[in-house]
Amino acid sequence: MSLQLESSFHKLAERIRDAGSVLLTTHAGPDGDGLGSVVALSRALTREGKRSRILLPDRPADRYAFLDPEQQFLVFQNDRDEAAAESWDLGLVVDTHQPSQLNGVDNWMREAGISTLYLDHHPISPGFDREIYGDSSAVAAGCLVYKLLRDDLRWNIDKEIAEPLYISISYDTNSFKYLRNDPDALDICADLIRRGVDTTWVYRNLFASNPLRKARVLGWVLSNMQFHEHGKIAVVSIPYSVIAEHDVERDDLREAVTNILEIDGVEIATVLKEMSPGDVKISLRSKGNFTINQVAQAMGGGGHTLAAGCEFQGNTEEAWKDLGPRLLQVLAG
Numbered sequence: 044m045s046l047q048l049e050s051s052f053h054k055l056a057e058r059i060r061d062a063g064s065v066l067l068t069t070h071a072g073p074d075g076d077g078l079g080s081v082v083a084l085s086r087a088l089t090r091e092g093k094r095s096r097i098l099l100p101d102r103p104a105d106r107y108a109f110l111d112p113e114q115q116f117l118v119f120q121n122d123r124d125e126a127a128a129e130s131w132d133l134g135l136v137v138d139t140h141q142p143s144q145l146n147g148v149d150n151w152m153r154e155a156g157i158s159t160l161y162l163d164h165h166p167i168s169p170g171f172d173r174e175i176y177g178d179s180s181a182v183a184a185g186c187l188v189y190k191l192l193r194d195d196l197r198w199n200i201d202k203e204i205a206e207p208l209y210i211s212i213s214y215d216t217n218s219f220k221y222l223r224n225d226p227d228a229l230d231i232c233a234d235l236i237r238r239g240v241d242t243t244w245v246y247r248n249l250f251a252s253n254p255l256r257k258a259r260v261l262g263w264v265l266s267n268m269q270f271h272e273h274g275k276i277a278v279v280s281i282p283y284s285v286i287a288e289h290d291v292e293r294d295d296l297r298e299a300v301t302n303i304l305e306i307d308g309v310e311i312a313t314v315l316k317e318m319s320p321g322d323v324k325i326s327l328r329s330k331g332n333f334t335i336n337q338v339a340q341a342m343g344g345g346g347h348t349l350a351a352g353c354e355f356q357g358n359t360e361e362a363w364k365d366l367g368p369r370l371l372q373v374l375a376g
């Protein structure tokens with residue numbers, strides 16, 4: 044059993060080269076990094092004369108429709124039979140390896156006899172023992188896909204492939220704010236821009252097309268923050284009644300935790316969202332002085348050292364009763 048991501052993509056590239064068809068997926072609540080990564084891979088595979096489809100664990104938010112102009116995304120719940128109707132030489136899971144984030148898609152692939160690999164930039168979860176490639180120091184899965192395509196597969200990266208890769212990296216770095224001192228991400232993006240990426244078009248589609256309800260619910264979030272430990276911990280609990288009242292989708296609240304984290308003095312921010320009755324999604328962020336993924340892991344989730352998440356069965360008050368003491372422990376060192 045290995046607890047290291049395999050950082051050489053030589054074997055992965057070989058498996059992809061040998062495959063005539065590849066079924067791609069990413070995490071549930073798919074985001075700009077996961078979707079950009081699988082779209083870039085799918086386009087690159089098609090260029091090479093290989094068959095590929097993207098089978099998502101759940102429906103992507105409307106904001107990502109621009110990444111799928113021909114409406115080719117398959118959604119596991121509705122379209123798994125369509126995916127199963129074709130044979131697949133290889134399955135590739137990108138930007139996650141957490142079972143709780145896959146809604147069973149990877150298990151379903153394996154049960155269908157599809158050899159399934161993982162490509163991720165999240166630290167490997169304790170006990171995970173499947174074939175997994177990646178690098179947890181990469182700021183986005185899109186950086187890994189870029190390296191795989193350019194250095195290991197040596198396939199051409201044209202504008203149609205460069206654009207989703209640029210989307211991956213600009214999304215996961217929150218518009219180049221979270222670079223973790225990694226110069227590679229900027230080198231890669233400079234190269235992608237030279238390959239034709241329209242950065243203004245990406246900005247408009249990725250960051251400046253928010254539904255009005257998203258701004259409204261952010262107003263609620265910012266009005267209902269609570270602080271602990273002299274303002275070092277900021278918490279917002281969003282009960283299902285508020286989710287329902289504002290007609291909120293999961294993606295609408297993804298960046299709320301960042302808005303709270305950016306307040307002066309806050310070291311750890313957390314948002315507890317009861318997205319459906321009794322099902323709380325917890326996001327955790329740290330500004331850098333404390334790691335928080337061990338807390339998410341202890342509660343059944345995972346993530347990066349400074350950005351992690353987990354789920355909790357119950358209401359937001361019960362979730363905070365479980366989470367609060369763990370965060371106090373983190374601050375206590």
Ligand SMILES: [Mn+2]
Pocket residue numbers: 076077138164182183184215
């Ligand atoms: Mn990512």
